[in-house]
């Protein structure tokens with residue numbers, strides 16, 4: 001497929017959530033792979049930026065790759081691979097560290113939040129947590145990416161990737177395409193059902209407010225029915241004042257293709273809204289869970305997809321990363 005290049009990724013730091021699906025993954029399968037030369041990556045190197053169990057990262061990486069295929073990514077149409085299988089990411093990341101400044105890395109919201117979390121747990125803050133956005137910029141820029149479909153929480157990282165591309169090109173000559181972030185119109189930031197002022201995140205310790213893609217239907221229903229709302233009785237869409245209800249309306253709108261504001265008018269009680277939202281989420285995830293079970297029973301197939309994906313990704317990334325190495329003044333190997 002000629003024309004635009006799309007790149008995006010998921011990090012195997014936990015089980016993938018409804019937030020990952022509505023904010024990013026669903027459109028990769030439903031739209032992006034059909035409209036551009038799309039490349040999707042399980043970004044396992046990023047999972048090493050926080051304390052991790054090697055066996056768990058391995059398991060979650062395989063599960064994430066299997067889930068990407070289960071959502072409908074078709075390896076005949078797009079490229080699916082694991083980041084650590086393609087050396088170009090780490091090679092280019094170093095050049096991005098040489099392009100970025102210490103100050104701009106320290107300004108990243110996710111760094112501040114995650115570093116504070118690690119310190120609160122008495123864990124050290126890994127240097128790679130600070131340099132994470134340099135690797136993320138490398139992921140994107142290595143592929144000459146035009147568009148990056150992501151949830152809203154990645155907007156600041158994307159801005160940085162753009163800045164680094166522009167700066168590198170200005171210093172060393174035109175090398176990188178300046179990428180653009182694409183966010184969904186609804187559910188770009190799905191909130192935790194128990195704590196609707198925080199993002200639904202896959203690595204949170206408390207899971208009662210997180211719908212995982214592989215949760216059983218009954219579990220999904222329970223989590224949605226117990227979602228925190230507020231003391232009002234009427235259903236109004238107001239993200240600032242009524243975050244819990246607004247979140248349910250966003251999720252329902254994203255599942256049903258409706259508009260959250262308009263949906264609010266259709267409900268007279270929280271109970272009915274929760275019930276419909278629960279059923280909509282169960283139906284949305286059902287085919288993904290079923291397909292995941294089939295694919296998980298055939299690890300040989302998933303391996304073959306990842307092997308072919310990595311080979312294509314290497315081919316795509318190599319020439320641009322080589323050009324960047326030459327542009328900064330590194331002596332080509334002969």
Ligand code: TYM
Nearest residue numbers: 008009010011019020023024136139150151188189190200
């Ligand atoms: P990650 O693994 O945290 O999330 C994967 C994708 O899911 C989106 N997302 C959400 N969207 C809406 N509501 C939520 N609650 C929610 N939680 C997650 C994220 O915005 C993301 O699109 N740094 C990235 C991974 C990455 C990457 C890249 C992405 C590394 N290199 C290059 C794009 C391009 C991350 O941690 O995503």
